[in-house]
Amino acid sequence: MTLPADLVQTLTPLPVLIPMLAAAITLIGGRRPRFQRVVTMAALVAVLVVSVLLLYLADRDGISALQVGGWDSPIxxxxxxxxxxxxxxxxxxIVLLAVMGFAAGQGVHDGTERQPVSIFLPTYLALTAGVCNAFLAGDLFNLYVGFEVLLAxxxxxxxxxxxxxxxxxxxxYVMVSMVSSLIFLVGIAFAYAATGTLNLAQMATRLDGVPTGTRMAIFGVLLVAFGIKAAVFPLSTWLPDSxxxxxxxxxxxxxxxxxxVGVYAIIRAHTLLFPQGDLDNVLMVCGLLTMLVGILGAIAQTDIKRLLSFTLVSHIGYMVxxxxxSTEHGLSGAVYYVAHHIIVQTTLFLVVGLIERQAGSASLRRLGGLAxxxxxLALVFLVPALNLAGIPPFSGFIGKVALLQAGVAHPSALSWILVGGGTVTSLLTLYVIARVWTKAFWRARADAPEGDLADVGPSALIDESEEDIAFGDRADVGKMPVLMLIPTIALVAVGLSLTVFAGPFIEITNRTATDLQDRSIYIDAVLGPGYAEQATALETSPPGEQPEGGIR
Incomplete structure (x- = not known):
């Protein structure tokens, strides 16, 4: 069956509208947890279906732009x-649906009388809408709105x-996010003052005529804002504690x-607004330090959650x-690695939730004998853990090889240093994962320094306040609910699919990188055919010889 090309116009706003409407419905039905769960799961399934259709249509037909409310761009x-x-x-x-399935399974197992699901589900749907809005935003301020919705x-x-x-x-987290949002607003103000527009496509054409120093200043401010959100070193210290x-x-x-989402914003700003590469060396240094500082921090941790938080920071460095x-192969590898890391990192944190259920703790000093x-549980942990470490043939290995090959092909000496740093980071990630495996899964519980404390129930591990126990953290030690295990296994399978179907997916990321390298495709899709060529001609024409009528 062939889908009509104009279907994308109908589908485009749905990833934002569906979760927002569902959030309102679940908020109204706050006293009926089962009804809330059904509405939430249905909304997230619908968002997934719409997103898959949008990917198919975008890959088949190219970029599509929707002017909301009938107002023509760039207004x-x-x-x-x-x-x-x-x-x-x-x-x-995919991730939002799987995590919601995990949370719903936890609610079904623990009961809902004392759980704040009446707040959790509408808020989760609002988060979904904010994330989708950020990805679809075609102007800088709408991107800011998407960030603020998901942050709230x-x-x-x-x-x-x-x-x-x-x-x-x-x-x-609130303080860091507020600072980031304020810096983002300052960047928006600077960009508008320099270009007179917030539409990304039109801003891309006008920034070419902005003096280099001013352009670099605007990019620098936006990079700081996005770097905080993406946890790029040295702006990442907030994440492991939050x-x-x-x-x-x-x-x-x-x-x-x-x-x-922060990484996506960096990709969009770098390729569309600031493709000149003025700050590429700064980004390379930040990427290298993010990889090394993050993984060294992970080595020092004894709590699996904090350890994984530091590996999260570390692997952001690969994307940066x-x-x-600023090459097609580099961008393709970065996009592939973003998709891989979203799936694998989410899976590992869900596995840690299962570990807490099974053993009563996430501390390596208390764990042992889980295999x-x-x-x-051991298998569900081992597969994504090896994937994160980049062991062949998993997608983590494929993504890292793609990035390292792009680095080797790059003419700068700094890229070779990054190749070495990426290799060292990968080896240290394997060491960290092996350490978790040997301590939590392989050794006997009796050999753990605090092994006798891990299975005494929640009273010895957490504050027994009504609120803590209400959400079900680390309750029912020794039981691993099937309804929480199924979504985790499903995400493991999705991670493996990135390996099995790596060829077709990399072909899509290659086409994605090609589009990102040619800004005119995006600009013409938003502002009309020929707009990018006309804007270039206007910028390069001598005074008095500009094309008749100019550009908007």
Whole structure:
């Protein structure tokens, strides 16, 4: 069956509208948890289906732009679907659906009388809408709105349960996010002052005529804002203290997805607005330091959640590496690695939630014997862990090889240093994963320094406040609910599919990188055919010889 080309116009706003409408419905039905869960799961399934269709249409027909409300660009709100945004929508919707299945399974197992699902589900749907809006945004301010929607929702999710640790982490997260948002606003103001527009396509054409120093200043401000959100060193120190305190489903979706929204913004800004490569060397240095500092921090951790938070920071460096190369192969590898890392990192944090259920703790000082106690759990951990470490033939290996090959092909000496840093980081990641395996799964529980404390129940491990226990963290030690295990296994399978279907997917990321390298495709899709060529002619023509009528 052939889908009509204009179907994309109808589908484009749905990834934002569906979760927002579902959030309103679940908020109204706050006293009916089962109804809330059904509405939430249906909405997320619908978002996934729409996202897959958008990816198919974007890959078949190219970029499509929707002018919301009938206002022509660059005046109105523009939503843009290209291969990059569609890939991000598909991967994000898969993760959001799987994590919601995990959370729903936890709610079914624990009961809903004392769980704040009436707040959790609408907020989760609002987070989904914010993420999708950020990926579809065709103007800088709408991108800011998407960030703010998902950040407002994340504030609530992060502090859910109101324990002392969560409130403390939430305050830190709120402060960092507010600073990031303020810097983003300053960057928006600078960009508007320099170009007179916030439409990304029109801004791309006008920035070419802005003096180099001013252009670099604008890019620098935006990079700081996006770097905080993406946890790029030295702007990443907030992350390891913020994520591990949240409930397992929240930690998983935060770790796997939210930082990648920042990475997406860096890719979009670098390729569309600032393709001149003025700050590529700065990005390379930041990518190298992000990889090394992150993985060295992971080596020092004894709590698996904090350890994985540091590996999360570390592997953001690979993505920055690919972006900074400013080549088609580098961008293709970065996009592939973003998709891989979203899936694998989310899976590992869900596995940690299962470990807490099985053993009562996520501390390596208390864990041991998990391979014998639960072979299924051991396998569910081992596959994504090896994938994260880049062991062949998993997708982590494929993504790293693609990035390292792009680095070797790059003419600068700094890229070779990054290749070495990426190789060292990969080896240290394997060491960190092996350390978790030997301590938590392989050795006997009796050999753990605090092994006698891990199975005494939640009272010895967490504050027994009503709020903490209400969300079900580390309750029912020794039981691993099937409804929480199934979504985790499903994500493991999705991660493996990136290996099995690596060839076709890399072909899509190659086409994505080709589009990103040719800005005129995006500009003409948003502003009309020939706009990019006309704008270039106007910029390069001598005074008095500009094309008749100019450009908008």
């Amino acid at each position: 109105g709100i523009t939503l843009v679907v290209d291969r990059l945004s569609a890939i991000m929508l598909v991967v994000s919707s 929702a994340s504030f609530v999710l992060l502090t859910l349960g109101a324990s002392a640790d969560r409130v403390r982490a939430g305050v830190s 994520y591990p305190t949240a409930p397992a489903p929240v930690t998983a979706v935060f770790a796997g997805l939210l930082t990648k 590496f690919g972006i900074a190369l 014998a106690a639960s072979p299924v």
